[in-house]
Amino acid sequence: AGEENLCDHFKVAGYDWDGAYAQYMKVPARCLLSLDDRVPFEIGAILSDAVSTPYHALAVRGQLTPGERVAVFGCGGLGLHAVMLAKMLGALEVFAVDPREKALERAKEYGADHLIRVGEGLPPYKQIREATEGCGVDVAIELVGREESIEEGSKCLARRGRLVLVGIGRIRPKMPLIEPFVAFSHSILGSFGARKEDLRNLIEHAANGRFDLSKSVSDRRPLEDLNDCLTELYEKKGDPIRIVIQPNGDMNE
Numbered sequence: 001a002g003e004e005n006l007c008d009h010f011k012v013a014g015y016d017w018d019g020a021y022a023q024y025m026k027v028p029a030r031c032l033l034s035l036d037d038r039v040p041f042e043i044g045a046i047l048s049d050a051v052s053t054p055y056h057a058l059a060v061r062g063q064l065t066p067g068e069r070v071a072v073f074g075c076g077g078l079g080l081h082a083v084m085l086a087k088m089l090g091a092l093e094v095f096a097v098d099p100r101e102k103a104l105e106r107a108k109e110y111g112a113d114h115l116i117r118v119g120e121g122l123p124p125y126k127q128i129r130e131a132t133e134g135c136g137v138d139v140a141i142e143l144v145g146r147e148e149s150i151e152e153g154s155k156c157l158a159r160r161g162r163l164v165l166v167g168i169g170r171i172r173p174k175m176p177l178i179e180p181f182v183a184f185s186h187s188i189l190g191s192f193g194a195r196k197e198d199l200r201n202l203i204e205h206a207a208n209g210r211f212d213l214s215k216s217v218s219d220r221r222p223l224e225d226l227n228d229c230l231t232e233l234y235e236k237k238g239d240p241i242r243i244v245i246q247p248n249g250d251m252n253e
Contacts, residue, residue, distance in 0.1 A: 004031075005056070005193035021226060023247040035198055036207035042220065042244040043213050047202045050242055052194035053166065054082035055202055059089060061191040062164045066090025068138035071128055071156050072112070073149040074167060076101040077216070077241050080110045082141055084211050087111035095137065097124045097152070102239055109215065118149075125155035127198070136161060145169030151176055154186070162187045179220050216241050223247040 004010075013027070014020030023027035035044045058064045070086040072079050075098040086094045087110075096107035099118040108115060114131055116124045129136055136163050140153035145167030153163050154176035163176075163186065180186060205211060221229055229243045 002195060002197060004196050013032035021223060021245050021247060031196075033196065033203065036203055038207040039203060042217055042246075043206060044203070045244055046213055046216055046242050047206060048199060049193075050077045051081045051202055051213070052199050053191075054066060054078050054141065054143070055085050056194035057164045058082060058085055058139065060195070061197065062139040062141065062162050063241070064089050064091065066137050067092050069093045069095070069132060069136075069158070071095040071097060071124075071137045071140040072107070072155065073097045073124075073140065073142045073153050074144035075100075075107045075112075078143045078166065079103075080106055081216070082143065083107050083112045084110040086139075088205070088211050092219050093132075093137075095124075095128050095131070095156075097149070106215075106241070109179045115189070123155075124152045128156040138162065139164060141166060143167045143215045145173070147171070147173035153190075154180065157184070157186050160185045161185075162189055164189045164191050166191050217244050219243045220246055229248075 013025065019025045020190050035041065064070065064086065066089070068091055070091045072082045072094065075096050076082065079098070083096055085096050089132045093113045094111060095114045095116060096104055096112035097116045097118060098104050101117060104115040104117055116127050118124060118154050121127065136156050136158035140156055140161065141164045143166045146169050150165065150173050157163060165188065181188065208214065209216065218238070221243060223245055226245055229245065232238060233240060233243060238252070
């Protein structure tokens with residue numbers, strides 16, 4: 001019913017069968033989308049997860065509408081694209097929240113209006129409330145899966161605000177206090193992956209120049225470097241956003 005990300009028989013290449021990093025692989029035709037000629041393959045690769053996941057969280061689950069305020073907790077690859085997409089979707093103000101200065105500098109490049117470094121000054125939710133004259137944000141998206149950021153996200157919501165949870169951490173977090181969610185009609189929403197329709201929309205947006213992903217490709221490497229690339233991403237060596245693996249050279253040639 002158009003909710004492929006919630007399919008009862010959901011399967012993912014690389015998890016359920018091998019070959020996800022090959023240049024060519026066999027998949028059901030119903031899973032395919034045509035990539036517009038104006039969109040390079042490496043950008044298409046990023047769209048399919050690092051961009052489509054926050055897009056689904058904001059546009060579909062969070063129901064973000066123009067003129068609303070957004071707070072993004074966690075400015076890694078998903079978070080940076082969440083900042084970019086929130087602006088594309090018409091957000092009035094976007095708050096980027098992260099403990100790393102480099103991540104916040106990048107968030108500003110992707111369109112963040114306010115940068116909040118965790119551990120400096122007041123707690124993030126208080127800084128957000130001060131900047132919004134006590135109102136808070138309409139949508140808070142949490143991409144880390146940490147109890148602290150989930151709590152901060154819940155505390156910075158405006159009336160009828162939506163807290164969208166995307167990140168899954170190693171430690172199971174406690175749920176925020178229920179009373180404010182009842183008193184102010186808040187919502188807690190989970191968001192997993194994206195639908196085929198979301199990716200189709202993003203391909204169209206990319207083809208029409210609605211956003212720029214040129215800075216999102218930190219490196220392009222051959223298949224032989226795959227394990228090193230995964231280590232670099234995990235350990236944040238050089239602080240990459242996304243690394244594109246090219247099994248047999250540049251596919252755009």
